[in-house]
């Protein structure tokens with residue numbers, strides 16, 4: 001199975017700007033969109049981001065389950081075909097690599113949930129999918145839609 005995270009450039013721009021508001025502290029939020037699946041591919045199409053006001057620290061960001069549940073309810077009522085399909089957080093002065101803490105956070109997230117990390121310092125993005133239990137998979141991150149400003153590197157490891 002191949003996993004792909006396809007993010008609208010406008011949404012990605014919002015995440016970059018949000019991370020750059022305070023590039024030394026981690027920040028985060030949730031990703032809203034649709035999942036498309038066939039026999040050999042699962043594609044997470046992200047069309048909006050919820051930017052959480054709660055700041056993290058220099059090397060930690062905490063996700064609140066309540067926020068995710070609130071957003072899920074919001075989508076059900078106001079955005080019929082869209083769901084909370086993942087989360088993102090920034091990595092301040094560190095590369096966009098999943099840490100031990102990130103792995104634990106991933107394992108505690110819902111099944112088939114995508115995770116993005118953006119590093120403002122290295123201008124790079126990295127994505128993984130939580131499948132179920134302790135199973136996670138690397139995702140290929142791609143973009144769609146218009147926004148000239150997006151020049152970020154995609155982590156390939």
Ligand SMILES: [Zn+2]
Nearest residue numbers: 089099102117
């Ligand atoms: Zn992290």
